[in-house]
Amino acid sequence: MEKIKLALVDDDYLIVTLLKSFFNQDQSTQVVYDTTDGYQLFNYLEEKNNERIDILLLDLKMKTIDGLEVLKHVKTNHPELKVVVVSSHYQDNSIGFMTKEGVAGFLPKGMSPFELLDIVKQVHKNGFYLNKDQMEILREQISSKVSKPMLDEDELLTDREKEIIKLLCQQKTAKEIGEHLFITQRTVEGHKNNLFTKIGVRNVAGLIVYALQKHIVTLEELSLN
Structure with missing residues (x-):
């Protein structure tokens, strides 16, 4: 190892x-x-x-x-x-x-x-790493400051991108997501980087906050320790 x-x-x-x-x-x-x-x-x-x-x-x-x-x-x-x-x-x-x-x-x-x-x-x-208390605080702090997308909400993300966000929120690795969706790990990384650019965040934690704000996932669905 x-x-x-x-x-x-x-x-x-x-x-x-x-x-x-x-x-x-x-x-x-x-x-x-x-x-x-x-x-x-x-x-x-x-x-x-x-x-x-x-x-x-x-x-x-x-x-x-x-x-x-x-x-x-x-x-x-x-x-x-x-x-x-x-x-x-x-x-x-x-x-x-x-x-x-x-x-x-x-x-x-x-x-x-x-x-x-x-x-x-x-x-x-x-x-x-974010524990549940930090996630609650983060959601409150960022919710009023995230810039609105220029596209309509339904047009901003594809169904595949929403699916990948959900799996990232479950703390799945790129390899695990690729196996689940029958795509390559490199393709998953490409989707993830595109999501960072589209949404305007720098890491997975930012994606999770966005997913909570847009009701793509609920706090109860997150796999946080």
Whole structure:
């Protein structure tokens, strides 16, 4: 089984050291890069021979460069990299903003390493993490701010796209969706990217919020832990 490759960026050296030790002891994860300076991460990502990163665990408030700047740089230059922000400055009223910025998860510091490990696995499998409380908050925050589509609602999405959204809301992977719909994984990824563009979101979490707003799915139908 291939391990989930992690990067840790936090200006608290003790936190970085402890998390690195914890993740490297687990059979499913490996920390391939860690730093207390966000600028050093940029250098690592630009080196083509460096080991790939699946998930970046990122602090918000750091001395040399703040986490939001790091997030913006990563999502602009390495959009495939999933970013989970873990911060002592976590606030419920920031969930909508962080989701729009493209994070795969927004978490408070202080949770147990085992809980964080479980969330890392969910992000790696599903592309995002939102618990039910966060989903409720997110729906309220974004509902009044989502821009209206230029087309009529019935014309905006095809039946196939709605079907794919429903399966994504059930946390199905592209491979699982392809098998269910008898299409290739690459075709599923193409549909997903088209949906991001059509709806104006950056990740699956944004698709889920849209699906809730447009009654494509209900909160009870979501497969959230």
